[in-house]
Structure formats: C-alpha cells, structure tokens
Amino acid sequence: MTTDNTARAEPSFFEYKKHKGILAWILSTDHKRIGLLYLYSIMTFFIVGAILGLLMKLELIAPGKTIMEAKTYNGVFTLHGIIMIFLIVIPGLPAVFGNFMLPILIGAKDVAFPRLNLLSWYIYIFGAIVVLMSQFMSGGPPDTGWTFYAPYSFKTTTNMLPAVLGAFILGFSSILTGLNFIVTIHRMRAPGMTWLKMPLFPWALYGTAWIQLLATPIIGITLLMTVGERLFNIGFFDPALGGDPILYQHLFWIYSHPAVYVMILPAMGVISEILPTFAQKTIFGYKAIIFSTIAIAFVGYFVWGHHMFTSGMSGTALYVFSILTFLVAIPSGIKVFNWVSTIYKGSINLKTPFYWAVSFIFVFMIGGLTGLVLGALATNVHVHDTHFVVAHFHFIVFGGVGFAFMGAIHYWFPKMYGRMYDETWANMGWLIFFIGFLTLYLPMFYLGIAGMPRRYFDYLPQFHGGNIISSFGAIIMITGLLIIITNLVRSARMGPISTERNPWNGKTLEWTVESPPSLENFEEIPVIEKGPYEYE
Amino acid sequence: MDEHRDDIGSRFGMWLFIFTELLLFAGLFIVYSVYRYLNWQAFHLAAEELNTFIGALNTVLLLASSATIAMSITALQKKNKTLALALLGFTILVGLVFLVNKYFEWNLKIEHGLYPGSERLLEYGKGEVLFFGLYFFMTGLHALHIIVGVAFIGVVFFRIKNDRITHDNFVHLENAGLYWHLVDIIWIFLFPLFYLIT
Incomplete structure (x- = not known):
C-alpha cells in the first residue's frame, strides 16, 4: 500500500x-460499471414503485373511493x-453492491x-420491459397481486401473460448472477484468503447465490406452467380439468419463501460490513x-408452508411448518446479538x-418478532391476509433490504464515485425517512x-384513524x-472530491484500493494474512 | 485487460447451470407424481396411446449422440480435428432426427384429437387431460432443450472449424457435451414415465 x-x-x-x-456503459463487461447500471435501473424502478405505494396510501386515507376505482387499486397493488x-x-443488493464490491472484497x-x-x-x-408491457396492452393491467395465484391468474381477462x-x-437473470458469484467466490479469492x-458480505452473497440457483428454477417452471395454462388450457392448476390450485401455491412458495432470504441475507451481510467499521x-x-447465514439459507427452504396455513393442509404439515418457521428465528437472533455486541464498547x-x-x-x-406471531398457527389464522401481514413484510423486506441498501450506498459512496455526499442532508433524509417509515407501517x-x-380499496369506518x-x-x-435521492444524485455529480482510499478507516480490501477503483481494481493482487476485521 | 482463463471455473459454472436445469424439470416431475398418484388408472390407460417404438427409437438415438459427442472430445484432444468435426456433425444430425420423430409423434396425437383443450380429450376425463397436458408440456420443454443443445453444438462446431477451440483449449466443447448429456438424461427419465409404465 502506498x-x-x-x-x-x-x-x-x-x-x-x-x-x-452510452456505449461505454452498455457494452462494458467491467463489474463496476455493470453494478452501477443495475443501481441506476433499480433506482428508476424504485421511484415508480414508491409512487404506486404512495397512491395506494392516498386511496386509503378515507373510506370509500378517494382517488381511484377498485379495479385500478387492484392493478396498482399488483404492479407495486x-x-x-x-x-x-x-x-x-447482490446485483448492485455484489457486482461492484464482491470482486474487490475478495x-x-x-x-x-x-x-x-x-x-x-x-x-x-428485457424482463422488466416485458413485465411493464402488461400495463399498456389492451386487456388492462394484471390484478392478481404479485403472487399470481391460480385459478384466478388464468381466468382473469387482464394481461397476465x-x-x-x-x-x-x-x-433467469437472477440465476445467472448467482451462478457467476458462486464460481467467482470459489475460484477467484486472493491468495491466502x-x-x-473472507469478509461477511461475500459470505452473505455466497449463501444468497445458492438460494438463487436452487430455488429460482422452481418458480420458473411454475410460471411456465401458468403460461401453458393460459395459452393451451392444459389444466395443471384448474380444478375443472382435474388440476389442483393448492399445488400452485406450494410450487410458488417453494421458491418465493427462499426468495425472502435472497432479499435479506445480503442485507445482513452489508450490516456486518458497516458495523465493525x-x-x-x-x-x-x-x-x-x-454459520447463521448458512443456517438461514438452509432452513429457509423448508418453511414455505407457513404462507398457506389457511389454504388447506394436513394438521401434521401445519405443525411441522410452524416449528420450522420458529427455527429460522434462531440464526436471525444470533446475528442480532452479534451486531449489538460488535457495537458494545466500540x-x-x-x-x-x-x-x-x-x-x-x-x-x-x-419485523422478525411479528414474523413469529405469523408463524404461530393460532395467531396466524386470526391475522392471515390482514394489514398485519402487510406491516410485517414491509418491516422485513423494505425495512431490511431498503435500510441496508441505503446504508450500503452511503458507506461505499466515496469508494464508488470518489466524491463525498453532503452529510447534513444525508442525516436529515435518514431521520425523516425513519420517522415516516414507522408512522406508515406501525x-x-x-x-x-x-x-x-x-x-x-375500501374499509369500515372504525379503521379510519389508523389509516x-x-x-x-x-x-x-x-x-x-x-x-x-436528491442528495445522492447531486453529490455524485458535484460533491466534494474524496479520493482518499480509506475515509472511514475500514479494514476490508475495498479500502486499500483507489477511490474510484481503477479498471483492474488492484495494482497487484494482495496476499491475505489476517482476518477481515482485525482492529486490535 | 489480460484474458482470464479458468477451465475448472468454466466447467464448474456449467455444472451449476445443469443443476438449475434439473430443478426446472424437478418441478414438473413433482406435478407428474402428484397427478399420477391421484389418477393412476387414467394415467395407465392414457399411456397406452403412446407409440413405444418411436419413444424407444428416440432413446437409442439420444444415447448414441451422447456417445459421439463424448468421443469428439477425445478426438480433439488427440488433435484429430476432422474426426472431432465428423462426430459433432453426427450428434447434430441425430438431434435433428429426434425432433423430426417428435414432430410426427405429436402430429399423430393432434390428428387423433389428443391435445390440451381438445373436445375429444375432455370427453375422456380429468386423468387423461392431465396426462396429455403433462406429456405435451414435458416433451415440449425437452424438445426446446434439444433445439438449444443443437444450436450450442453448432456454435462449437464452427469454433472448432475456425480453430478457436483447439486440442489445448476445449472447455467449451466439454461444456457443450455436458449440456447434451443433461438433455439426454432428462429424456431417460421422461421415456419410462410416459411410455413404459403402463
């Protein structure tokens, strides 16, 4: 190091x-440029998704029709x-910070x-364009919710296809990213690492990549079957033709529950990077x-049934899924204890x-503790398909991934752009966002x-206050x-130059390279002798 | 930037991809087993409609093509480019013959009115509807993989011809072989499930 x-x-x-x-971006195979391509595309979609969310909340500000019809509301929550x-x-997180940081971190x-x-x-x-096309074609926007539950998903006349x-x-994109990361982590770690x-963010990405690889094909084939259902009337999930809609739910959640860990594991990895620094x-x-990362990735495969406690399953299956769901809480709890102990006396x-x-x-x-309320059979039946569930998964998914994403972007901002964001605005944005988040979901x-x-889109008058x-x-x-977002965009373009290699006194490898990194990241590939976070 | 080459990594990536392909079909195998369990009699009767001879012929063809692509790797390693190309050409040809057989087989079924959504099939009953739904869906998806595999081998064929793939840099040929074996092995499972268990 110089x-x-x-x-x-x-x-x-x-x-x-x-x-x-623009060709310098869309033809570049540099992992850093690809990471930023993902960042810009995801941020654009996020603004659209957030506006749709805001529209829903405005609709719910008063009972009855406020700003949109019931059908529009169905379309809006589906697209959201x-x-x-x-x-x-x-x-x-994997596509943006995984791409940008994984090679540098290892x-x-x-x-x-x-x-x-x-x-x-x-x-x-391409997938995003196909999805968004559904909004503008003749049949009208899809209205099934993002779960595409059978049999409605092939009975509705809207643009499900x-x-x-x-x-x-x-x-497919998700599978290929996961595959790439697994091979990268196995084959390309620096000598001695x-x-x-290995730092914890790559570890989290490793666990995530396996889930992406092993679970995504199941939803792939399920969605293909739904396509077959709509196009050729095959009958896999249509009771009229002998099929079983519950089977669709099983296949859907066999992927979509592990997908929750595709979302949260990298977030946990980011937090494990930020806190020691x-x-x-x-x-x-x-x-x-x-250990807890691997345990979450593993146990996460076997809990999909807890989305279906009221769909019709045998009593034994219910107990088993419930107890497995509780098991996931243990490794999650371990992580929280580790993070808190890291801060202690720091x-x-x-x-x-x-x-x-x-x-x-x-x-x-x-989010985690309310998840236990949902994982318990008796309480689940009471709050199933209510706003309690909505609040729970927004705390985990939005609270988890969103907060970690924001943390990551501020943490690595000087490394990515060689400029520093405006700290006062960033802190104020965080505070307002945090207060708003709690007021919105609690x-x-x-x-x-x-x-x-x-x-x-409507509710009884006694729910007015909370809404x-x-x-x-x-x-x-x-x-x-x-x-x-304004602060970040502004700072990326004209924030104060910060080419210091290590503005936070971090110990992982990304803080030993230039800000922003050179094309090949390292002048020479480092040899690793110590663990990733050794401050003593 | 210097060209980074890692044959083990490349093969590793291919194996991971094969994993995902197997899981893709696994979803269908689950659906098959659930519906076979629920409608075993109908599945038994419907399976008798299928032509075991064409099925068996296609099985033999695919097994032979798997052997020739494996042989072409050895041929290339021994620097016999002509033989490697001939063996690959044979593999591609057999893949295409498989598709032609499949076309005639499907066509016959459709002529008899045995296809998803047909009126004749609805008269039969729910088990038959599901059997033929699965039959067309699974063999159709498999045929799609044959097409992808043939295209993949075709690309490799021309890369060998232009000396882009050589006796000391043949990981892409190996990967094409791995993929072709995957397509083969899926058929090995589809064949008894649809044609033999009657």
Whole structure:
C-alpha cells in the first residue's frame, strides 16, 4: 500500500472507455460499471414503485373511493408488488453492491464470467420491459397481486401473460448472477484468503447465490406452467380439468419463501460490513455470523408452508411448518446479538451509514418478532391476509433490504464515485425517512389485529384513524426519500472530491484500493494474512 | 485487460447451470407424481396411446449422440480435428432426427384429437387431460432443450472449424457435451414415465 492515501497509479474505471457515450456503459463487461447500471435501473424502478405505494396510501386515507376505482387499486397493488419484489429487492443488493464490491472484497479483478454478467443485466432489462408491457396492452393491467395465484391468474381477462413471462425472464437473470458469484467466490479469492478469512458480505452473497440457483428454477417452471395454462388450457392448476390450485401455491412458495432470504441475507451481510467499521472494532462472533447465514439459507427452504396455513393442509404439515418457521428465528437472533455486541464498547463514529445500520437492527427486530406471531398457527389464522401481514413484510423486506441498501450506498459512496455526499442532508433524509417509515407501517399492525383485510380499496369506518396516520406517514417517508435521492444524485455529480482510499478507516480490501477503483481494481493482487476485521 | 482463463471455473459454472436445469424439470416431475398418484388408472390407460417404438427409437438415438459427442472430445484432444468435426456433425444430425420423430409423434396425437383443450380429450376425463397436458408440456420443454443443445453444438462446431477451440483449449466443447448429456438424461427419465409404465 502506498503511504499517500490519495495517490493514483492508474486512471479510475470511469475514465477507461473502450466505446463512447452510452456505449461505454452498455457494452462494458467491467463489474463496476455493470453494478452501477443495475443501481441506476433499480433506482428508476424504485421511484415508480414508491409512487404506486404512495397512491395506494392516498386511496386509503378515507373510506370509500378517494382517488381511484377498485379495479385500478387492484392493478396498482399488483404492479407495486411485481416491481418491488421482482425488479428491486430480489436483484437489489447482490446485483448492485455484489457486482461492484464482491470482486474487490475478495481481491479479484472481476467476476468469473464478465460477459455473462453483462448478459444478466440485459436479461433483467428485457424482463422488466416485458413485465411493464402488461400495463399498456389492451386487456388492462394484471390484478392478481404479485403472487399470481391460480385459478384466478388464468381466468382473469387482464394481461397476465406478459407479467408472468416477465417474471420468468427476470428469474433467469437472477440465476445467472448467482451462478457467476458462486464460481467467482470459489475460484477467484486472493491468495491466502481462506474461507474463514473472507469478509461477511461475500459470505452473505455466497449463501444468497445458492438460494438463487436452487430455488429460482422452481418458480420458473411454475410460471411456465401458468403460461401453458393460459395459452393451451392444459389444466395443471384448474380444478375443472382435474388440476389442483393448492399445488400452485406450494410450487410458488417453494421458491418465493427462499426468495425472502435472497432479499435479506445480503442485507445482513452489508450490516456486518458497516458495523465493525463505524464501531472501529473487530466483528463479534465472525464464525457465528457465517454459520447463521448458512443456517438461514438452509432452513429457509423448508418453511414455505407457513404462507398457506389457511389454504388447506394436513394438521401434521401445519405443525411441522410452524416449528420450522420458529427455527429460522434462531440464526436471525444470533446475528442480532452479534451486531449489538460488535457495537458494545466500540469507538463509535456517528456517520450516516451507521445510522442506517442501527435503524436496520431496530426495524428488523420488529419485523422478525411479528414474523413469529405469523408463524404461530393460532395467531396466524386470526391475522392471515390482514394489514398485519402487510406491516410485517414491509418491516422485513423494505425495512431490511431498503435500510441496508441505503446504508450500503452511503458507506461505499466515496469508494464508488470518489466524491463525498453532503452529510447534513444525508442525516436529515435518514431521520425523516425513519420517522415516516414507522408512522406508515406501525399503525398497520394495529389495523390488522383489529381485522382490516389487505388488498381492499375500501374499509369500515372504525379503521379510519389508523389509516389517516399511516397515509400521513407515507407522505413523510416519501419526503425523506426525495431528500436522500436528491442528495445522492447531486453529490455524485458535484460533491466534494474524496479520493482518499480509506475515509472511514475500514479494514476490508475495498479500502486499500483507489477511490474510484481503477479498471483492474488492484495494482497487484494482495496476499491475505489476517482476518477481515482485525482492529486490535 | 489480460484474458482470464479458468477451465475448472468454466466447467464448474456449467455444472451449476445443469443443476438449475434439473430443478426446472424437478418441478414438473413433482406435478407428474402428484397427478399420477391421484389418477393412476387414467394415467395407465392414457399411456397406452403412446407409440413405444418411436419413444424407444428416440432413446437409442439420444444415447448414441451422447456417445459421439463424448468421443469428439477425445478426438480433439488427440488433435484429430476432422474426426472431432465428423462426430459433432453426427450428434447434430441425430438431434435433428429426434425432433423430426417428435414432430410426427405429436402430429399423430393432434390428428387423433389428443391435445390440451381438445373436445375429444375432455370427453375422456380429468386423468387423461392431465396426462396429455403433462406429456405435451414435458416433451415440449425437452424438445426446446434439444433445439438449444443443437444450436450450442453448432456454435462449437464452427469454433472448432475456425480453430478457436483447439486440442489445448476445449472447455467449451466439454461444456457443450455436458449440456447434451443433461438433455439426454432428462429424456431417460421422461421415456419410462410416459411410455413404459403402463
């Protein structure tokens, strides 16, 4: 490592252009450019998805029709779900920060298959276009919700076909990214980086990649069967032809439950990177975190039935799925203890990424503990398909992935752009977003317990109070979001130059390379002798 | 940037992809077993409608083509480019013959009114509807994999011809072989499930 922290030997990857203009981006196989391509596409879709969410909350601000018809509302929550799940949180952290940071964190020049990596992005964009086409074709927007439950998904006259096919294509992109990461991690770690010297974000990506690889094909084939159902009237899930709609639910959740861990594991990995840096302390229980990552990925395969407690299953199956669901809470709990112990007696540096990380722990705990309410059979029957469920998975998925994503982008911002964001605005954005988030989703727990079902554009008058608070929270949260995004976009273009290699005094490899990194990341591939977070 | 080459990594990637393909079909095998369990009598009767001879012929063809593609790898390793190309050409040809057989087989079924959504099939009953639904869906998806496999081998064929794949750099040929074996082995399972268990 050079003594001068800001010295550059090579030009940054931004300056390396084989082609001109936009072609420098869409033809580049550089993992950093691909990561940023994903970042920009995902951010664009996220704004659309967030606006749809806001529209729903505005509709629910008063009982009865407020701003849209029931049918429009069905279309809006379906599109909100499809965009948020398939276009944002599933690719989210792995595609953006996995692509950008994974090779650097393990001391490699690129991923194992750079061209396949670019192809994954093209497949992603193609899938997104197919999905969004469903909104503009003649039959009207799909209205089944993002789960495409049979038999309605092939009985409805709306444009299900592009939505389902698009989700299938997006699955392909996800599989290829996962495959690429597994081979990269196996084959391209720097000399001396044994498995137990690998940082925790790559570990999380490794667990995630296996889930992407092993679970996504199941939803692929299920969605293909739904396509066959609509096109050729095959009858796999149609009771009139001898098929079984419950079988669809099983196949759907065999993927879609592990997909929850595709979303949350990388988020946990990010938090495990941020906390040691801002506590200036070795992570507590490195091996326990790895173990819990693998355990979550493994047990996560066997809990899909808890989405179907009221669909019709044998009593034994119900008990088994319930107890397995409780088991997932153990490794998740281990992680929370590790994070909290990492901060304990640390020398805490109160910066924006740290705020995001600790608020992640807070919302993740609320989301996790309410998950246990849903995993228990008796309470599940009471709150099934109510706003309680909506609140729960927004705390986990949005609270988990969203907060970790925001933490990650602030944490790695100086590394990615060589500029620093405006800290005052970033902290203010975080605070407003956090307050808005809690105001938006906490009342939903109450509404769900009181009996307000999800996916209705209307409700009984006694739910009015909670809905007003919640809709008000949505407006606060969107305000916070606008502040954050504006600040980031502005800082990426004209923030103060920060070419310091290690602005946070981090210990992982990305802080030893230039900011922004050069095309090949490292002047020479480092030899690893120590664990990733050794501060002592 | 220097060209990065990692044959083990490349094969590893192919194996992982094969894993996902197997899981893709696994979903269908689950559906098959559930519906066979529920409608075993109808499945038994419907299976008798299928032509075991064409099925067996296609099985032999695919097994032979798997052997020739494996032999072409050895031929290339021994620097016998002409033989490697001939063996690959044979593999492609057999893949196409398989598709032609499949076409005639499907056509016959459709002429007899045995296809999803047909009126004749609806008269039969739910088990038959599901059997032929699965039959067309699974063999159709498999045929799609044959087409992809033939295209893959075709690309490899021309890359060998242009000396892009050579005796000391043949991982793409190996990967094409692995993929073709996958297509083969899926058929090995489809054949008894649809044609033999009657």
